[in-house]
Amino acid sequence: MIAGIRSEWLKLRTTAVPWVLTGIALIIDALLTLVYFINHGDGGGGGNGGGGGSFGLPDYPHTTQQLRNLLGSGFEGYLFALLLGVMMVTTEFRHKTVTTSFLVTPHRPRFVGAKLITAAILGAVLAVIMLAATLLGGGITLSAQGGSFSALVRQLPAVAPGMILVFALFAILGVGIGSLLTNQVAALIVSLGWFIILEGILVSLVHGAERWVPSGAATAASNLTRGQGTSFGLFSWWQGALLMLAYGLIFAAIGSAVLTRRDIT
Amino acid sequence: MPSAIEVHHLSKQFGPVHAVDDLSFEVAAGRVTGFLGPNGSGKTTTLRMLLGLVSISEGTATFGGRRYVDLEQPFRHVGAVLEATSFHPSRRAEDHLKSVAIGAGIPLSRVGETLDLVGMSDVARRRVGKFSLGMRQRLQLATALLGEPEILILDEPSNGLDPQGIQWLRTFIRHQASLGHAVLVSSHLLAEMEETVDDVVIVSHGRLVLQTTLAELAQRAGTHTGLRIRTPELARLLAILQAIPVAYRQIATDTVVIDGATPEWFGPLAAQHQIVLYELVNEKGSLEEVFLSLTHGFEAADPGQAAAATSGVVQ
Numbered sequence: 001m002i003a004g005i006r007s008e009w010l011k012l013r014t015t016a017v018p019w020v021l022t023g024i025a026l027i028i029d030a031l032l033t034l035v036y037f038i039n040h041g042d043g044g045g046g047g048n049g050g051g052g053g054s055f056g057l058p059d060y061p062h063t064t065q066q067l068r069n070l071l072g073s074g075f076e077g078y079l080f081a082l083l084l085g086v087m088m089v090t091t092e093f094r095h096k097t098v099t100t101s102f103l104v105t106p107h108r109p110r111f112v113g114a115k116l117i118t119a120a121i122l123g124a125v126l127a128v129i130m131l132a133a134t135l136l137g138g139g140i141t142l143s144a145q146g147g148s149f150s151a152l153v154r155q156l157p158a159v160a161p162g163m164i165l166v167f168a169l170f171a172i173l174g175v176g177i178g179s180l181l182t183n184q185v186a187a188l189i190v191s192l193g194w195f196i197i198l199e200g201i202l203v204s205l206v207h208g209a210e211r212w213v214p215s216g217a218a219t220a221a222s223n224l225t226r227g228q229g230t231s232f233g234l235f236s237w238w239q240g241a242l243l244m245l246a247y248g249l250i251f252a253a254i255g256s257a258v259l260t261r262r263d264i265t
Numbered sequence: 266m267p268s269a270i271e272v273h274h275l276s277k278q279f280g281p282v283h284a285v286d287d288l289s290f291e292v293a294a295g296r297v298t299g300f301l302g303p304n305g306s307g308k309t310t311t312l313r314m315l316l317g318l319v320s321i322s323e324g325t326a327t328f329g330g331r332r333y334v335d336l337e338q339p340f341r342h343v344g345a346v347l348e349a350t351s352f353h354p355s356r357r358a359e360d361h362l363k364s365v366a367i368g369a370g371i372p373l374s375r376v377g378e379t380l381d382l383v384g385m386s387d388v389a390r391r392r393v394g395k396f397s398l399g400m401r402q403r404l405q406l407a408t409a410l411l412g413e414p415e416i417l418i419l420d421e422p423s424n425g426l427d428p429q430g431i432q433w434l435r436t437f438i439r440h441q442a443s444l445g446h447a448v449l450v451s452s453h454l455l456a457e458m459e460e461t462v463d464d465v466v467i468v469s470h471g472r473l474v475l476q477t478t479l480a481e482l483a484q485r486a487g488t489h490t491g492l493r494i495r496t497p498e499l500a501r502l503l504a505i506l507q508a509i510p511v512a513y514r515q516i517a518t519d520t521v522v523i524d525g526a527t528p529e530w531f532g533p534l535a536a537q538h539q540i541v542l543y544e545l546v547n548e549k550g551s552l553e554e555v556f557l558s559l560t561h562g563f564e565a566a567d568p569g570q571a572a573a574a575t576s577g578v579v580q
Contacts, residue, residue: 007368014360015353096351099318100408103345104368106317106334263279264318265310 004105004114005121008088012122017087021080022126029074029130033138036073037145040066060145067152068226070138071159074130078170078218079195081123085174086191088115088122089255090184099264109256115175116252123171127164131156162222165241169218172248179255211235217243268329269294269416269447270315275324277310277471284310286471287324292449292464294415297442299462299479300451303560307471308451309348312420316345328416340369344409345418346402354394358385358404361393362411371411379407384433398425406437417441419450423457435461455556469560479552486555492526495519495544502540522548 012018040061061070089112092098105111135156139149174191181187195215203210210216211234220240234240270292277285285307292298302308313319315326317333328336328343336342352361362376380386383403388396393404402425409417419438423431438461441448452458455465465482467474475482496502499519506513512524523531528545535542 003368003370007364010360010364010367011353011356014356014364016355091353095353097353099347099350100365101368102318103316104340104365106336106339261320263313263320265313 001110001114001117004110005118007104008114008118009121012084012088012118015091017091018084018122021084021087022129025074025077025080025126025130026133029077029133030137032073032076033070033134033141036061036070036138037141058147060142060147062147062151064155067155068159070142071131071134071152071155072163072222073134073138074127075163075166075222077126077130078123078167079192081119081126081167081170082174082177082191082195083188084122084126085119085171085176086178086187087174087184088119089175089178090182090187093182094184102264108259112175112179112252112256112259115179116172116248119171119175120168123168124164126171127160127167130167131160131163158226160225162224162226162237165224166218166222166244169221169241169244169248170214173214173244173251174248176248176251176255179259180251182259208233211240212243214244214247216240217247268292270418270449271325271327271330272311272315273325275311275314275326276322277307277314277319278322284471285314288468288471288473289324290466290473290476292416292447292466294447295442295445296463297438297448297450297461298464298466299455299458300449300466300468301455301458301556302451302453302468302474304453306453306468306560308453308468309420310471311468312345312347312418312449312451315418316343316347318347338370338412340365340371340412340414342412342414343416343418344412344414345420346405346409346422347418347420348424350405352393352396352401352404355392357390357392358396359389361404362407365408366411369412375411375413379410382410383407399427399430402426403430415446417446417448417450419448421451421453423452431457454553456551456553459552467556467559474559482552482555486549486552491522491524491548492528492531493520493522493544493546493548494531494542496521496540496542498540501538502535505534505538505540519543 037060040059061067092101101111102108105114135152139152142152143149177191178187181190199213199215203213203216211220216234217240220234221237221244223237224241235243268291272288272290275285275288276283288307288311300308300312310319311326314321315328315333326332333339333343356364359376359380362379363373365371366373366376377386377389380389383406385400385403385407388400393401396404402422406419406422409419417438423434426434438448438450442463450458450462458465459479462479464476464478466476493516494502495517496519499515499521502521503513503515506521506523511526513521514524515521528547531545
């Protein structure tokens with residue numbers, strides 16, 4: 001299994017797509033961080049109103065919650081972890097590299113297993129990269145506005161573990177979806193369609209659905225070290241994490257079973 | 266000695282289609298076995314069943330008695346070059362080999378060695394998307410050789426290779442056999458394989474037509490001799506031949522072929538009847554003709570006779 005994971009990791013490093021997706025994720029992260037500052041300056045954050053300073057309060061993010069929100073600017077980047085997970089599997093079918101992969105690992109559930117673990121690592125790494133970028137960009141902007149860089153750093157233990165966990169879970173879910181839907185275009189459309197459109201509709205139509213859908217489970221899981229956050233109506237962090245993991249593993253298990261029967265011609 | 270590859274009563278059904286039908290053959294170590302048949306005769310499906318890529322409907326396909334999926338480190342025993350396999354276009358040749366080597370538990374030193382072996386060291390850092398078909402084929406071969414396997418399976422390996430490449434491949438295949446390795450190489454052209462193979466397994470419509478040695482097949486080709494005669498007096502010659510118990514067939518307005526005849530037999534006959542001859546040619550059937558007649562004849566044959574064909578005698 002270790003060999004399989006190392007091989008998968010090399011495969012990821014040696015194609016363009018993961019780098020490009022990580023780059024796009026970083027650009028979006030930078031934009032979201034910037035937007036956070038702009039909104040805050042406009043008085044959007046904290047409800048201080050346009051004249052926040054007139055009450056003697058700083059005009060930049062300074063409360064614990066504000067700093068945590070700033071640090072979590074890249075949270076929505078979990079979609080990229082999801083896409084990377086999906087593409088880890090579907091790229092093999094798109095470029096027909098799966099033939100060689102199955103010759104190396106003829107036991108197909110093992111092939112999916114190596115991808116699941118590698119995806120989890122990849123998701124975690126992506127989260128770390130995005131956190132580091134936000135910390136750097138956000139911290140510098142904060143300092144320039146007279147805020148405290150170290151205050152931001154002190155919020156890392158509250159934000160980072162949850163975000164890393166969520167990114168890893170989304171990457172696992174991606175591999176699950178990809179192993180079930182090996183057609184790359186179909187898998188990407190279904191993944192994005194669900195998280196961008198369908199999930200929202202479902203949550204608005206079905207009362208109490210928000211805690212069961214993957215995004216809700218992931219948001220719950222992100223509270224890992226935040227204590228009780230804004231998780232009203234959601235599961236506790238470990239319940240959410242287990243639910244997310246279950247989604248990923250169930251898809252992967254069904255995908256493995258289907259793949260095992262599949263003829264690679 | 267146990268056979269390197271054993272295929273027993275192998276069948277594959279794709280829906281209503283019998284792609285492979287009760288196929289049995291063996292491949293010996295130290296020999297090159299040609300797996301021959303027209304396109305669509307089930308060769309690729311058979312090879313993919315051997316390698317665990319396509320599920321088996323019935324029968325077994327094993328390496329030294331074990332299925333591919335049950336081999337401890339399959340890449341160290343079996344190397345395969347298959348059609349319709351590809352590479353990620355943005356990955357460099359060397360990185361492709363590294364990812365396979367790592368996954369298969371093969372030391373990375375083999376990457377450079379195999380690149381050298383197929384003559385691709387200078388393009389190791391190039392992205393595979395820029396490779397020609399021939400280069401991809403070589404890279405596939407390098408991939409198959411990473412684990413120094415004692416069994417090689419090559420599906421139409423000369424596709425995309427230039428004449429030098431084909432010559433190189435032949436030498437390479439013979440060398441592998443000389444090392445005691447078993448080589449199973451498929452082709453739809455016997456002519457392409459004539460100089461390379463020791464044994465032949467001929468299939469048509471998913472069924473075995475014949476498994477034999479190339480030498481025996483050549484002998485069979487030898488028995489197909491006839492004498493081709495071109496004469497302006499064909500009508501008179503045919504009248505004479507009708508009176509003699511020989512089989513003949515007219516193949517042109519002025520040409521006839523007499524089965525099994527020799528110039529030594531026909532010369533005196535022609536002299537006796539004072540027949541003018543323009544041409545007198547000893548006709549030897551080529552291997553390719555035997556191959557075609559075997560595979561075509563089999564198509565027309567009653568499927569019920571398939572079992573009889575495995576005995577090595579086909580009408």
